[in-house]
Structure formats: C-alpha cells, structure tokens
Amino acid sequence: MPAEPLLTVTDLTVEFDSTDRRRRGQRFRAVDGVSLSLAPGETLGLVGESGSGKSTIGNAVLGLVATGPGSRIVFDGEDITQAPPKRRRALGSRIQVVFQDPYSSLNPSRTIGQTLGEPLRATGVDRRETRSRVADVLSKVDMSPDVAARYPAQFSGGQRQRIAIARALIRDPQLVILDEPTSALDLSVQAQILNLLIALRRDAHLSYLFISHDIDVVRFFSHRMAVLQHGRIVEEGDVDAVIERPREPYTRELLAAVPVADPREQRRRRESRSSVVTGSR
Amino acid sequence: MTYSLTPDTNSARPQRVRFLRSLRRHPLGALALGLLLLLAAGAILADLLAPYDPTATDLGNSLSGPTGSHLLGTDALGRDLLSRLLFGARVSLTGTAQAVATVIAVGVPIGLLAGYLGGWVDRVAGGIIDVLLAVPGIVMLLVIVAIFGNNESVAMIALGVLGAPGMARVVRGSTIAVRNELYIKAARVSGLTTRHVLVNHVLPRVSGPIVVRASLFAGVALLVETGLGFLGFGAQPPDPSWGNMVADASQFVAIAPWMLVPSGATIALSILSFGLLGDAIRDSTAGRARGADRVRRKVAGDAKEPAATPAQPATETPDDSDALLRVRGLTVSVPAATGQADIISDVTLEIRAGETVGLVGESGCGKSMTGRAILGLLPQPVAVTGGRILFDGQDITKLGPRQLQRLRGAQIALISQEPVASLDPVFTVGHQLKEVLLRHQPGSRREIARAAVALLRDVNLREPERVMRSYPHQLSGGMAQRVAIAMALAGRPRLLVADEPTTALDVTVQAEILGLLRRLQRQTGMAVLIISHDWGVIADVCERAYVMYAGQVVEQAPVLDLFDGPRHPYSAGLLGCMPGRAARGDLLPAIGGRVPQPGSWPTGCHFSPRCPIARDDCTRDPVALNETAAGHASRCLYPLLVDEKVFSHDAR
Numbered sequence: 001m002p003a004e005p006l007l008t009v010t011d012l013t014v015e016f017d018s019t020d021r022r023r024r025g026q027r028f029r030a031v032d033g034v035s036l037s038l039a040p041g042e043t044l045g046l047v048g049e050s051g052s053g054k055s056t057i058g059n060a061v062l063g064l065v066a067t068g069p070g071s072r073i074v075f076d077g078e079d080i081t082q083a084p085p086k087r088r089r090a091l092g093s094r095i096q097v098v099f100q101d102p103y104s105s106l107n108p109s110r111t112i113g114q115t116l117g118e119p120l121r122a123t124g125v126d127r128r129e130t131r132s133r134v135a136d137v138l139s140k141v142d143m144s145p146d147v148a149a150r151y152p153a154q155f156s157g158g159q160r161q162r163i164a165i166a167r168a169l170i171r172d173p174q175l176v177i178l179d180e181p182t183s184a185l186d187l188s189v190q191a192q193i194l195n196l197l198i199a200l201r202r203d204a205h206l207s208y209l210f211i212s213h214d215i216d217v218v219r220f221f222s223h224r225m226a227v228l229q230h231g232r233i234v235e236e237g238d239v240d241a242v243i244e245r246p247r248e249p250y251t252r253e254l255l256a257a258v259p260v261a262d263p264r265e266q267r268r269r270r271e272s273r274s275s276v277v278t279g280s281r
Numbered sequence: 282m283t284y285s286l287t288p289d290t291n292s293a294r295p296q297r298v299r300f301l302r303s304l305r306r307h308p309l310g311a312l313a314l315g316l317l318l319l320l321a322a323g324a325i326l327a328d329l330l331a332p333y334d335p336t337a338t339d340l341g342n343s344l345s346g347p348t349g350s351h352l353l354g355t356d357a358l359g360r361d362l363l364s365r366l367l368f369g370a371r372v373s374l375t376g377t378a379q380a381v382a383t384v385i386a387v388g389v390p391i392g393l394l395a396g397y398l399g400g401w402v403d404r405v406a407g408g409i410i411d412v413l414l415a416v417p418g419i420v421m422l423l424v425i426v427a428i429f430g431n432n433e434s435v436a437m438i439a440l441g442v443l444g445a446p447g448m449a450r451v452v453r454g455s456t457i458a459v460r461n462e463l464y465i466k467a468a469r470v471s472g473l474t475t476r477h478v479l480v481n482h483v484l485p486r487v488s489g490p491i492v493v494r495a496s497l498f499a500g501v502a503l504l505v506e507t508g509l510g511f512l513g514f515g516a517q518p519p520d521p522s523w524g525n526m527v528a529d530a531s532q533f534v535a536i537a538p539w540m541l542v543p544s545g546a547t548i549a550l551s552i553l554s555f556g557l558l559g560d561a562i563r564d565s566t567a568g569r570a571r572g573a574d575r576v577r578r579k580v581a582g583d584a585k586e587p588a589a590t591p592a593q594p595a596t597e598t599p600d601d602s603d604a605l606l607r608v609r610g611l612t613v614s615v616p617a618a619t620g621q622a623d624i625i626s627d628v629t630l631e632i633r634a635g636e637t638v639g640l641v642g643e644s645g646c647g648k649s650m651t652g653r654a655i656l657g658l659l660p661q662p663v664a665v666t667g668g669r670i671l672f673d674g675q676d677i678t679k680l681g682p683r684q685l686q687r688l689r690g691a692q693i694a695l696i697s698q699e700p701v702a703s704l705d706p707v708f709t710v711g712h713q714l715k716e717v718l719l720r721h722q723p724g725s726r727r728e729i730a731r732a733a734v735a736l737l738r739d740v741n742l743r744e745p746e747r748v749m750r751s752y753p754h755q756l757s758g759g760m761a762q763r764v765a766i767a768m769a770l771a772g773r774p775r776l777l778v779a780d781e782p783t784t785a786l787d788v789t790v791q792a793e794i795l796g797l798l799r800r801l802q803r804q805t806g807m808a809v810l811i812i813s814h815d816w817g818v819i820a821d822v823c824e825r826a827y828v829m830y831a832g833q834v835v836e837q838a839p840v841l842d843l844f845d846g847p848r849h850p851y852s853a854g855l856l857g858c859m860p861g862r863a864a865r866g867d868l869l870p871a872i873g874g875r876v877p878q879p880g881s882w883p884t885g886c887h888f889s890p891r892c893p894i895a896r897d898d899c900t901r902d903p904v905a906l907n908e909t910a911a912g913h914a915s916r917c918l919y920p921l922l923v924d925e926k927v928f929s930h931d932a933r
C-alpha cells in the first residue's frame with residue numbers, strides 16, 4: 001500500500017459511564033489503546049463480537065464520542081482528535097458514514113431530496129446546483145432522479161441503504177465509515193450493496209473503514225482486517241494472512257465458530273471442535 | 282440497472298396531511314377542534330357578529346331568558362349575553378393564548394437543549410425545572426395578581442412560566458429518544474450546525490408531544506383565567522370576560538338561573554375541548570410512531586385475487602405415513618382490499634420423528650408464517666385458507682384453542698429469535714421454569730425444583746442455581762436462549778420449531794447453541810424444524826432443507842444435494858451470492874431486483890421477474906414442485922444442471 005496513510009489512529013481509548021446498575025458511577029473502557037492506519041483507497045475491516053468496541057472506534061473518528069487522554073486521530077496529516085465544532089463540520093465533506101439500520105437512518109418526515117441536498121444547501125450551494133448534484137449522486141447508486149421527491153417510507157431496506165450511501169457520497173468524501181452497512185439486509189440485497197460499494201471504491205478511490213461482525217463479508221470485502229476483543233485489537237494484518245494463518249487463539253476460536261455453507265466441511269469441523277467447546281457463556 | 286419506484290406503503294404523505302386525516306378517525310377530537318376554532322373566530326369577529334354593544338344596557342329587558350332579540354338572554358342590566366360572550370372571549374382566549382405561548386417559549390427550548398446536548402446543560406436545566414416545580418403555583422399566582430393588580434397578562438405569563446417545567450420534561454424525554462436516531466447522527470456528521478439539526482430534524486419529530494401538552498395546558502390556563510375573572514381580577518366591569526360573567530350570574534342564580542348557562546357552558550365546553558383535542562392528537566401521533574415508519578413488512582394494499590391453485594396438485598412425495606408432521610398444500614392468507622392476499626401458498630413439507638429439517642429463504646418469504654401455522658399461532662387476521670397440517674395424524678387446522686394449547690408445549694414447542702422477549706420480565710427464571718414443569722408433570726415442590734435445575738444443567742448452564750434466581754434481563758443473549766430452550770424442552774415435545782434461534786447471537790455463542798440443539802435432539806429423539814436465512818446454520822445442523830421464495834417452497838432436498846447441485850435458480854442464486862463462497866476482488870454473482878410482496882406475486886413462476894433463464898412459458902401458469910431425483914424436487918420448468926452458472930457478476 002502507498003506510503004502516506006489517510007487515517008492514523010494511535011492509542012485510542014474511549015470510556016463510558018457504566019450502565020450496569022451494580023457498578024454505577026464507574027467508568028468502563030469500550031475502546032482500550034487501539035492503533036490502526038488506513039491508506040488512500042484501502043479498506044480496513046474491523047471484526048469482533050457484539051460489544052467489542054467496533055462501532056465506538058468509528059464514532060470516535062467521526063467525532064461523535066469523546067476520546068480519552070493520549071488518544072490521537074490524524075486525518076490526511078491533520079490532528080483531528082480535539083477538532084473544534086467548526087472544523088468538525090468542515091470535515092463532514094471528507095469523512096462520511098453509512099449506518100447499519102436503514103430504517104432509522106433516514107428522517108421519515110423529509111423527502112429524499114431534502115435529506116441529500118441538506119448539507120449542500122447549508123454550505124451555500126444554490127437550489128439548481130443542489131438539484132443536479134442530488135440527481136447525479138442518485139444515479140451513482142443506481143436510483144432514478146425522481147426518487148428525490150419521495151419519502152423514506154416508500155423504500156425497502158436495500159433501497160434505503162442505497163440512499164444512505166448516496167448521502168455519504170454527495171460531497172465526494174475520501175473516507176467512509178461503513179458501520180455494518182449490510183447486516184440488516186437479506187443475502188441477495190447484501191450482494192447488490194456490496195457490489196455497489198466495491199464499484200464506488202474503485203471509481204472514486206475511496207477508503208473504507210468497514211465495521212462488521214461477519215467474517216465472511218470482511219474477508220471478501222477488505223484488504224486488511226483487525227480483530228477486536230474487549231476493546232483491544234488482538235490481531236491485525238492482510239485479510240488472507242489473518243484468515244488462513246491466524247496467530248491468536250481468539251481469532252482461531254472466532255474463525256472456527258463461523259459456520260461454513262458446506263455440510264461436509266461443517267461435519268469435519270464439528271467433529272474436531274466437539275472435543276474443545278463445552279460450557280456456557 | 283436502475284430501480285423503478287415500487288412503493289411499499291402508501292404512507293408517503295407529509296405529516297401534516299396525515300395528522301388531519303387521522304383527526305377524521307377521532308370524531309370527538311375533530312368536534313373539539315371545530316368548536317375552539319369557532320370560538321376563536323367569534324372573538325376575532327366580535328365587532329361584526331355581536332348584535333349589541335356588550336356594555337349597552339337595556340333595563341326594560343333585564344334578566345330575560347333567550348328571546349328573538351336576545352338570543353342568549355340578558356343580564357341584570359339588560360346587557361345582551363351573546364354579545365358579552367363574544368367580547369368576553371377576547372379577554373379569556375387572549376389570556377389563555379398568552380399562557381400557552383409562554384409555556385412553549387420557555388419550556389420547549391429548555392427541553393430541547395437539555396435533551397439534545399445532555400451533560401452540564403441537562404443538569405442545569407434539571408435544576409431550574411426542580412426549583413420551578415417546588416414553587417407553590419396558586420400562592421405564587423395570587424401574589425403576582427395582588428402586586429400587579431388588574432394586569433392580567435402578567436398573571437397569565439407567570440402561569441406559563443410555572444407550567445414550563447412540565448413541558449420541558451416532556452420535550453426533553455422525546456428529544457432524547459430522537460437524538461439517538463441514526464439520521465440525527467448522520468446529519469451531525471454531514472457538518473450541519475446544532476441549530477440546524479434542532480430546528481429541522483429534532484423539532485418536527487417532537488412536535489406531536491408538544492402540541493398534546495400545550496393543548497392540555499390550555500385547558501388549565503383557561504380554567505385559571507376564568508377563575509381570576511370570577512374573583513374580580515382582569516377585565517373590570519362593565520367590560521365583559523367569561524369569568525366576571527359567571528360572577529355576575531352567580532348573584533342572581535336564585536331568580537334567573539338561565540343567566541349562568543351561556544358563560545358556564547362555554548367555559549366547560551372549551552376546557553373539555555382542549556382536553557379532547559390533546560387526547561386525539563396523542564392517539565394519532567402515538568399510532569404514527571408505532572406504525573408506518575418502522576414497519577418493514579407489509580402486505581401490499583392492492584392485493585390481487587389469490588392465484589388459482591395449480592391445475593395438478595404439487596407432487597406429494599408418496600404419502601409417507603410414518604412422518605411425524607405432514608403439511609399438505611398449506612395456504613395462509615390475510616384479508617385485503619379485494620378478497621384476500623396469500624402470504625404462503627401451497628406449501629407441502631414433512632418431518633419424520635428424530636429428523637432435523639431446515640427452512641431457508643429471505644425475509645418476508647413466509648418461513649416464520651409456516652412455523653407459526655404449524656404451532657397454531659397465526660396472528661390475527663392471518664388465517665389458514667387451504668390445506669392440512671397433520672401432526673401425528675391429527676389435523677392441527679381443525680383443532681380448537683383448548684386442544685391447540687394442550688398440543689403446544691407437550692407435543693410441539695417453539696424457540697424464537699428473541700429469547701429475552703419470550704420470558705416474562707417480572708418473574709425469576711426459576712419461577713417460570715417451575716411453572717412450566719408443573720403444567721406437564723405433577724410432583725412435589727422439591728421434585729419440581731430438582732427437575733428445573735436438571736433441565737438448566739442439561740442446556741449447559743454452568744450455575745443453574747444462580748440462573749434460577751435471576752431475572753431475564755440479567756441474562757446474556759446466549760444464556761437467555763439456553764433458558765428458552767430449557768423451557769421448550771420441559772414438556773418433552775416431539776417436535777421443536779426453532780425460528781432463527783441464533784440470529785441475534787454472536788458467532789461463538791451461536792456455535793454453542795447449535796451444538797446444544799444437536800445434542801438434545803440426539804438424546805431426546807425429537808424432530809427439529811430450523812427456520813433460518815443463514816446457509817451456514819442449515820449446513821451445520823440439518824439433514825434436509827426446504828427453500829422458500831415468495832410464499833412457496835421452491836426446492837426441497839437433502840442438504841448435501843442442495844449445496845452440491847441446487848436445481849432451482851433461486852436456490853442457486855442465493856447460495857452463489859454468499860460472500861463466503863466468492864473470490865475476493867471479484868463482484869458477487871448477485872440476483873437483481875427484490876422479493877415481491879405478498880399480493881403482488883407474479884402469475885406463473887414467482888421468481889420469473891428475477892430469473893436469468895426465464896422463458897415465456899414461465900409466466901403463464903403456476904409452476905408445480907417436480908421431483909428431479911429421489912427426495913429432490915424443484916419448482917422450476919427448466920431445472921438447473923449441476924454446476925450451471927446463470928447469475929452475472931454485475932447486478933448491484
């Protein structure tokens with residue numbers, strides 16, 4: 001990968017108030033000393049089980065959660081860890097996000113056109129130009145321009161996710177955080193959306209931080225991957241290396257647990273595993 | 282390929298229109314709104330409408346009831362009550378409006394900022410709210426009135442300030458709920474200012490509760506305003522206000538009781554109207570929050586007549602009499618605008634004792650409905666409209682609720698995707714488990730408790746005693762699913778229907794739960810129907826599988842045959858678009874388009890619009906399930922050959 005990274009995260013920690021009633025008042029570390037970097041045009045997959053801190057890392061890069069002392073987030077040479085609100089807003093044109101839940105990610109009372117055009121209008125782009133850019137970005141995600149006049153309720157999950165991707169792309173960002181963009185979708189729709197994201201990555205030289213709990217999708221979609229457990233990265237490297245030759249026991253356990261769509265292979269694995277796995281979680 | 286618009290629902294209108302429409306469903310609310318608008322119009326147009334000057338006396342006609350010249354009668358000085366009522370409305374409604382405006386102006390911003398920004402802003406706002414709530418309202422008002430004498434505006438504004446904390450609380454609560462919506466996050470990431478987000482995204486979403494609260498408060502304000510008028514504050518005689526009209530009337534109530542009616546009734550009706558309006562708005566906005574936006578599966582409104590049942594019956598695998606469950610030509614429908622819409626159509630499947638069978642397909646294709654029909658648990662108004670479900674020779678579709686209940690649990694049990702939701706949050710796990718056990722087997726308390734612990738140990742829970750004492754919310758997802766499995770097993774069922782039992786769980790927990798299900802199935806010899814959208818799960822635990830698409834079984838086969846050589850294009854496409862099977866750097870061989878909704882299934886083959894090898898005759902007649910090899914059947918006129926690749930890599 002090219003030398004100059006687009007995004008460098010060093011020693012990132014994020015703490016939250018404990019939600020456990022018995023430990024009220026205590027802080028708990030959702031992300032604990034995470035470092036990672038991402039080159040232009042590269043896709044880095046973050047995998048881990050629920051609660052391992054994947055989404056929190058994405059939110060920290062987006063400036064949606066406060067980072068702990070000593071954390072450093074550098075984007076395109078600029079330290080944005082403590083970026084003031086004004087600077088943050090400006091970064092909105094360069095770092096964008098697509099969330100998991102296509103049903104809550106669009107405001108139901110605004111038309112698609114209003115939602116897509118909003119950031120442009122807010123930065124002084126005139127009405128005509130906004131309209132033509134909305135039409136452009138809709139065609140990029142394979143939707144027809146008359147979609148702009150409709151409300152989100154009219155669209156299926158997959159179509160809404162296309163619109164959410166269009167919203168992320170409308171100002172030509174360099175980095176898009178994809179937070180489980182296909183987890184809520186059906187298999188056939190997931191395939192369509194992954195194909196779309198791959199084509200967009202190729203055309204616009206986008207970098208993706210791809211957050212997912214699905215190791216198969218990460219393997220297919222990413223160049224490099226990092227495995228998270230309890231807020232820490234336990235293993236990181238090229239996707240093939242991590243999946244073919246995992247070094248850490250946790251990675252191995254995780255990989256062994258993913259059922260493969262092959263009854264023979266599954267039977268073989270189950271026999272080798274049955275000696276290991278028992279007990280509750 | 283570009284998507285044409287196929288609306289899922291018809292709820293696309295802006296909120297305002299929807300609100301007005303929903304008022305139609307609340308005739309009382311509409312009536313209340315009408316009355317209030319009428320009063321407001323009367324107040325504004327009093328100069329034109331009032332037949333007399335409100336202060337003009339006509340001593341010859343004093344204390345009269347309704348007459349031709351004085352429609353609502355007159356008071357002790359012969360002043361026309363209708364005119365006084367209209368001009369009095371100006372005073373009373375203005376006072377009310379001042380109080381309501383103040384409540385909104387003070388309460389809404391505090392609530393919005395506290396809810397949206399959180400942190401110290403929230404704490405400061407909370408402090409202000411607490412202080413204001415501690416002020417004794419009536420005393421405060423009387424003090425203010427005493428100081429400012431007849432300036433009623435000051436009193437009403439003070440009332441508004443005193444009411445603001447209640448408003449702020451409501452707004453804060455709703456704002457916190459909205460703040461966590463992803464579109465708010467996305468708007469922030471887009472670089473929009475806080476003000477912009479609050480005004481354009483948050484405010485419209487919390488406007489419902491604001492209007493409700495304001496309307497209810499208006500009733501209170503009107504009551505207070507007229508009360509003050511009655512006590513002699515505010516508008517001074519001879520100028521009318523509703524309050525001093527009541528005061529006037531009360532002096533003559535013994536000789537002229539009618540005089541109290543116009544003002545009294547107007548006040549009562551207005552207050553009632555504010556309350557009714559608030560309730561109507563609450564009902565309609567609550568319905569909206571629960572409805573349109575979140576419902577992802579909906580039966581398309583324009584349902585066609587159900588497709589004619591296939592000319593030749595779906596090939597039944599020779600009626601295998603030793604199968605435990607035999608579903609034959611099952612059709613399940615919902616009533617629709619025109620007749621009924623089928624949700625599942627002509628499903629035939631069977632499960633032998635001790636067998637593990639998979640039901641696989643995408644969301645909305647009818648997997649869960651099939652499972653629920655087998656349990657006799659179809660939600661209203663969904664109903665079986667054709668076919669039979671034979672469990673051990675007995676037709677489940679013909680059983681009454683009592684018999685069904687006996688069957689469930691003892692013979693057929695269910696575990697579902699959300700184990701925590703299937704447990705009762707107010708009782709401990711032990712309590713619920715023992716209750717279920719008692720239903721199935723008599724025994725002393727001791728024996729039942731021991732059986733409960735044994736069951737929990739059976740599902741690999743490490744500390745059964747501790748789990749017994751826990752409440753459902755204290756369990757992790759995996760533990761809760763184990764408990765749900767234990768409860769399902771309590772009645773020693775012969776068939777377990779597992780609807781996406783591991784979909785909500787992490788992969789490592791999923792692997793354990795699937796292992797557990799296999800072991801229990803082997804030990805007890807029960808049959809298991811696993812419903813899943815995950816091929817990996819099917820490959821892991823099933824011997825045979827049925828693939829469903831748009832309400833039909835499109836393929837059935839032993840899993841090895843199915844994975845090695847799917848004969849239906851949909852099964853092949855669904856297997857092929859798994860990222861786990863694809864080479865990196867390529868695009869996925871995706872199926873274009875999407876699953877049609879029930880009610881808009883195409884004639885002929887349901888898959889034909891998306892099928893790359895469809896021909897003309899595919900859309901002509903319903904396609905039957907045809908056997909392609911022993912135990913292998915496909916609902917396709919041109920079944921695929923082994924290794925035939927038909928999906929391109931550029932569908933996106």
Ligand SMILES: Nc1ncnc2c1ncn2[C@@H]1O[C@H](COP(=O)(O)OP(=O)(O)OP(=O)(O)O)[C@@H](O)[C@H]1O
Nearest residue numbers: 578579580615624643644645646647648649650660
């Ligand atoms: N309560 C209901 N009333 C009317 N129609 C319903 C109801 N619930 C579901 N449906 C319809 O029945 C169809 C089948 O739903 P079902 O829940 O069986 O799908 P599924 O295959 O289990 O999907 P998933 O994988 O999302 O669980 C859906 O398309 C939906 O339109």
Ligand code: SF4
Nearest residue numbers: 886889892899917918
């Ligand atoms: S019947 Fe025709 S359209 Fe349907 S799956 Fe077979 S080939 Fe495709």
Ligand SMILES: [Mg+2]
Nearest residue numbers: 648649780781
């Ligand atoms: Mg389901």
